[in-house]
Amino acid sequence: MNERQQMKRQRLISVAAVIALAAGSAVAIAPASNAAPKTITLAFQGPLTGEEASVGQDELAGMKYAIKLFNAKNKGKYNIKVVEADDQGDPAQSAKVAPGIASNKKIIGLVGAAYSGATIAALPYYKQTLLPMISPSATRVSITDPAAQGGAMGVPVFHRIPPTDKVQGPSLFKLATNGVPSPKVFVVDDQSAYGVGLVDYMKPSIPAGQSAGFDSVSDKTTDWSATISKIKTAGANVVIYTGYFPQAAPFFKQLRDSGYKGILAGGDGVLSPTFVTLAPASVLEGVRLTAGTVPLAEISAKLEADFKKKMGKSSGVYAAEAIDATNVFLSCVTKGASTREAMLKCVKAYKGKSLTGATIKFDAFGDVAGGGMNGFEVKGGVITFTGPVK
Amino acid sequence: MIGNFLDQFWSLTFGGLSLGFIYILIALGYTMVYGVLRMINFANSEIFMVGTFATIIVIRDLFKFTQASEPATGLRLWLVLATALIFSMLVSGALSMLVEIVAYRRLRRMNSGVLAPLISAIGVSMVLAESVRILTDSRPVASPRAMEKKFIGQFFDAGIRIDNTIIVTSALILFAVLITFVNRTRMGKAIRAVSMNPNAARLMGINIDGVVSATFLVGGLMTGAAGFFYTLKYENTASNIGFELGIAAFTAAILGGIGNIKGAFYGGLALGLLETYASFFLGTQWKAVTVFVVLVLVLYTRPNGLFGEALTQTRA
Numbered sequence: 245m246n247e248r249q250q251m252k253r254q255r256l257i258s259v260a261a262v263i264a265l266a267a268g269s270a271v272a273i274a275p276a277s278n279a280a281p282k283t284i285t286l287a288f289q290g291p292l293t294g295e296e297a298s299v300g301q302d303e304l305a306g307m308k309y310a311i312k313l314f315n316a317k318n319k320g321k322y323n324i325k326v327v328e329a330d331d332q333g334d335p336a337q338s339a340k341v342a343p344g345i346a347s348n349k350k351i352i353g354l355v356g357a358a359y360s361g362a363t364i365a366a367l368p369y370y371k372q373t374l375l376p377m378i379s380p381s382a383t384r385v386s387i388t389d390p391a392a393q394g395g396a397m398g399v400p401v402f403h404r405i406p407p408t409d410k411v412q413g414p415s416l417f418k419l420a421t422n423g424v425p426s427p428k429v430f431v432v433d434d435q436s437a438y439g440v441g442l443v444d445y446m447k448p449s450i451p452a453g454q455s456a457g458f459d460s461v462s463d464k465t466t467d468w469s470a471t472i473s474k475i476k477t478a479g480a481n482v483v484i485y486t487g488y489f490p491q492a493a494p495f496f497k498q499l500r501d502s503g504y505k506g507i508l509a510g511g512d513g514v515l516s517p518t519f520v521t522l523a524p525a526s527v528l529e530g531v532r533l534t535a536g537t538v539p540l541a542e543i544s545a546k547l548e549a550d551f552k553k554k555m556g557k558s559s560g561v562y563a564a565e566a567i568d569a570t571n572v573f574l575s576c577v578t579k580g581a582s583t584r585e586a587m588l589k590c591v592k593a594y595k596g597k598s599l600t601g602a603t604i605k606f607d608a609f610g611d612v613a614g615g616g617m618n619g620f621e622v623k624g625g626v627i628t629f630t631g632p633v634k
Numbered sequence: 635m636i637g638n639f640l641d642q643f644w645s646l647t648f649g650g651l652s653l654g655f656i657y658i659l660i661a662l663g664y665t666m667v668y669g670v671l672r673m674i675n676f677a678n679s680e681i682f683m684v685g686t687f688a689t690i691i692v693i694r695d696l697f698k699f700t701q702a703s704e705p706a707t708g709l710r711l712w713l714v715l716a717t718a719l720i721f722s723m724l725v726s727g728a729l730s731m732l733v734e735i736v737a738y739r740r741l742r743r744m745n746s747g748v749l750a751p752l753i754s755a756i757g758v759s760m761v762l763a764e765s766v767r768i769l770t771d772s773r774p775v776a777s778p779r780a781m782e783k784k785f786i787g788q789f790f791d792a793g794i795r796i797d798n799t800i801i802v803t804s805a806l807i808l809f810a811v812l813i814t815f816v817n818r819t820r821m822g823k824a825i826r827a828v829s830m831n832p833n834a835a836r837l838m839g840i841n842i843d844g845v846v847s848a849t850f851l852v853g854g855l856m857t858g859a860a861g862f863f864y865t866l867k868y869e870n871t872a873s874n875i876g877f878e879l880g881i882a883a884f885t886a887a888i889l890g891g892i893g894n895i896k897g898a899f900y901g902g903l904a905l906g907l908l909e910t911y912a913s914f915f916l917g918t919q920w921k922a923v924t925v926f927v928v929l930v931l932v933l934y935t936r937p938n939g940l941f942g943e944a945l946t947q948t949r950a
Contacts, residue, residue: 295771460917460918464878466878467653469645470913470914470921493776494868501795503785518773520701521701523701524778525702
């Protein structure tokens with residue numbers, strides 16, 4: 245998932261920032277009262293309030309779940325604390341909370357940031373103080389791309405679990421056209437860095453003769469009739485939207501209402517539980533979505549049940565990635581890492597298994613090599629997992 | 635491209651028309667108030683936004699439609715639609731009157747000039763938008779489908795959809811009612827009198843406060859109806875929806891000649907069609923640019939808008 249820039253929420257954000265920082269310093273001041281367990285402080289950064297709050301809250305629950313399991317396994321040996329930094333998924337807000345996290349030396353590892361824009365805004369502070377980061381969901385390519393402007397900006401502190409939009413672009417095309425005899429694909433982006441980028445990575449994978457056209461539409465659009473006319477003129481039978489769910493739902497609805505019968509597809513920006521509440525179930529039936537994440541319930545029903553029991557709520561999007569990211573840090577803790585330098589060294593050398601059994605090993609730029617995308621489909625008003633995109 | 639345009643001409647035109655009629659109703663809210671007070675009521679965009687939520691409350695909470703429920707048919711459908719329309723109009727009308735009493739009336743009595751009410755209007759607009767944003771947790775809100783969006787006819791290549799037809803017909807009726815009200819009733823006459831010369835109107839014994847309240851009420855009713863039509867057509871709203879639609883309707887009012895009811899009508903239609911055609915030809919990203927280039931060109935040749943010079947005769 246990428247950043248959303250919501251200008252209007254700045255005022256509330258500052259209040260949240262103060263609270264987040266206060267929470268941070270409170271942890272810093274608190275002495276390790278019990279001498280026996282070793283106190284380790286980790287941090288989480290993501291949207292915990294505001295429009296995107298559910299994404300951050302779900303990831304934070306994943307992190308806390310991993311810590312619960314860890315504590316149960318290492319009875320009394322460690323005392324793991326979590327500092328919560330709320331960036332509302334907003335770069336401007338991220339730049340406000342990051343200095344506090346960076347200067348709190350007790351924090352030796354950060355799960356996050358959840359969004360790419362917020363990650364980029366926070367990176368200067370974390371790089372300066374060498375705070376190791378593992379993001380469960382920041383997928384923008386440029387953070388780890390040595391060919392991007394300014395080089396791989398995340399090096400050396402940034403790492404991430406999910407595959408990037410470079411993988412998602414072609415996978416989304418593949419999933420959308422899967423089983424369509426002679427696809428004519430029309431791609432619409434939302435003019436955001438995420439949406440335009442996804443189209444750019446998709447383009448090279450579109451075979452000759454399968455493209456019916458492109459359109460770029462502001463995320464403020466409410467009336468889609470011009471785009472719909474273009475789609476009809478082009479005779480497209482597959483429409484892919486690279487943007488976020490608040491726009492995807494009305495667009496798909498207006499397109500269906502105009503009589504379009506073909507396939508609808510979108511990327512991880514559309515994959516939100518709110519998406520299916522924004523249009524009639526009959527309209528969204530069969531919408532195909534891609535994301536790097538896998539729902540816990542798909543990994544194993546027992547895992548999901550245990551999560552629900554321990555955390556008091558169902559797991560959300562990117563729960564598995566948040567657990568994986570936390571596990572990397574925790575594994576390093578058992579190897580004795582108690583400073584940022586030791587933690588960073590350990591993360592760089594880490595090799596282990598993810599929840600799904602895939603190998604987690606970061607390359608020189610912080611990416612896990614060989615990660616694949618998963619497919620989802622809306623069925624009866626529910627987003628259901630359909631397996632990896634092959 | 636031209637060939638494609640001709641293929642899609644009628645379906646684009648129908649889409650543009652129904653959007654245009656929504657603009658007209660919001661533009662009436664701006665233009666009525668401007669005609670009487672020479673003031674831009676920036677809060678009108680938020681009155682529209684509240685109108686969209688009022689419709690959703692009726693459909694979702696009163697009639698208990700959900701995203702999974704069957705759309706209504708027959709008599710029940712018309713009951714739902716009529717209730718939603720009337721409720722939205724009343725909510726927006728009442729809110730519009732309230733805004734005038736709270737934010738403008740005292741300033742007007744104290745002869746505060748033009749800038750203070752302007753800031754007051756922007757303030758009210760922010761208060762309304764932020765309140766709804768907090769209430770809705772910044773999330774977009776969808777209206778469940780109360781009416782099946784079926785095609786009821788064919789015009790050349792274009793299907794005629796029922797919601798667009800309802801919007802165009804009802805908006806035309808509302809517009810005709812408004813014209814009759816302004817031109818044929820006592821209150822309409824008083825509104826016109828205050829618009830032409832407030833001091834003379836006061837000397838003739840016209841209750842200025844009453845006329846102003848009535849103007850805000852009528853403007854709010856029209857804007858509330860726009861909120862209903864918008865929700866019927868797009869089935870989505872959000873706390874920040876007012877800004878985009880408000881700017882568009884305001885542009886329509888300026889294009890047609892602000893303060894002029896007929897101007898709002900033609901301005902709204904022109905804008906709806908222009909936006910739709912421009913998006914098709916140049917791409918949606920050029921929509922706003924095209925609209926403002928056309929607006930500037932019109933204002934170059936007719937500084938008061940298309941119907942500007944008729945200001946003193948037909949001003950509301």
